[in-house]
Amino acid sequence: MTEILPQQRRKLIEHTIEQYGQARVAELAAELDVSEMTVRRDLTYLEHLGVLVKVHGGAMRRGAPTSAEPGFTTKSALQTEEKDAIAAAAAALITPGSSVALSAGTTTFALAHHLTAVENLTVLTNSPRIAEVFWAADSPGRTVILTGGERTPSDALxxxxxxxxxxxxNVDAFFLGAHGISAERGLTTPNGLEAQLSRALLAAAARTVVVADHTKWGLTGLHSIAELNRVDTVVTDAALPAAARAELEGQDVSVVIAPEPSTPHVG
Structure with missing residues (x-):
C-alpha cells in the first residue's frame, strides 16, 4: 500500500467514524497499513479537534455516544465474516426440538440462517427480519413467534x-446480540425499551448466550441490560483481547471462540 500523508490518513479515519459511528484501533491500523500507535496518535489529534470521542480500544462519533443507535443496514456491513463464524459456532449449541429466543440484531440474524438447519425448533423473536428467515425456510415442525411492538432503528420490536x-x-436458550459489553457496565444498549425486553427474555430463558464480535468489548450503551454474571456463554471471535476473556471467565461465563474465517493464501 502506498504511504499516505497524515492529513489524508486522518481524513479517512474521520470518514470511517462518521459512516459507521465507531471504529477500533486494530481495524483502522490494518485498513491503513500503519501501526496501532500511529492510529492512537491520530485519534488523539482528531479528538482535540472535536471530531470524535476516544473510547477503550477505538473511537466513536462525537455527540451522544452512549445513545447512538446505528441502523440495521449500517451494522450489517461490519465484521460480516466474524459474525457468520460466530453464528455457526452458536448454532452448534442448539439441539433439535429446543425452544430459543433471538433478540434483534445482525449477528442473531446470521444465527437465524444457521438455525434453519436445526429441526423442530420453536423460535421466539422481536425481529421481523429474523422471523422472515425462518418463514422463508419453510421447515416442517418449526414454530415461529414474532412479538408485536414499535420498531427501532435496529429493526427490533x-x-x-x-x-x-x-x-x-419459557425458552431453553436466549441468544442476545449486545450493542456493548464491558467488565464495568455489563451488557448495554442505546435503546431503553430494547433493554427492557432483553431483560424479560433473559428472565424467561434457562440459559443466556451472548453472540458478539470483539468490537463490542469496551463499548457502553446508555441503558443497562444485565451484569456479566447473568450470562452463561459468550460466543465471539479470536480477536477478543485476552484480558476481556479473563474478565468473562472470572464471572463464570463460558467463552466460545469461533474459528477464524478462512482467508485466501497470498504469495
Whole structure:
C-alpha cells in the first residue's frame, strides 16, 4: 500500500467514524497499513479537534455516544465474516426440538440462517427480519413467534405489546446480540425499551448466550441490560483481547471462540 500523508490518513479515519459511528484501533491500523500507535496518535489529534470521542480500544462519533443507535443496514456491513463464524459456532449449541429466543440484531440474524438447519425448533423473536428467515425456510415442525411492538432503528420490536408477547413464556436458550459489553457496565444498549425486553427474555430463558464480535468489548450503551454474571456463554471471535476473556471467565461465563474465517493464501 502506498504511504499516505497524515492529513489524508486522518481524513479517512474521520470518514470511517462518521459512516459507521465507531471504529477500533486494530481495524483502522490494518485498513491503513500503519501501526496501532500511529492510529492512537491520530485519534488523539482528531479528538482535540472535536471530531470524535476516544473510547477503550477505538473511537466513536462525537455527540451522544452512549445513545447512538446505528441502523440495521449500517451494522450489517461490519465484521460480516466474524459474525457468520460466530453464528455457526452458536448454532452448534442448539439441539433439535429446543425452544430459543433471538433478540434483534445482525449477528442473531446470521444465527437465524444457521438455525434453519436445526429441526423442530420453536423460535421466539422481536425481529421481523429474523422471523422472515425462518418463514422463508419453510421447515416442517418449526414454530415461529414474532412479538408485536414499535420498531427501532435496529429493526427490533419493543414496548408494551412486545413485553406482553413474551409474558409467561419459557425458552431453553436466549441468544442476545449486545450493542456493548464491558467488565464495568455489563451488557448495554442505546435503546431503553430494547433493554427492557432483553431483560424479560433473559428472565424467561434457562440459559443466556451472548453472540458478539470483539468490537463490542469496551463499548457502553446508555441503558443497562444485565451484569456479566447473568450470562452463561459468550460466543465471539479470536480477536477478543485476552484480558476481556479473563474478565468473562472470572464471572463464570463460558467463552466460545469461533474459528477464524478462512482467508485466501497470498504469495
Amino acid at each position: 419493543v414496548g408494551p405489546i412486545a413485553l406482553e408477547s413474551v409474558r409467561g413464556l
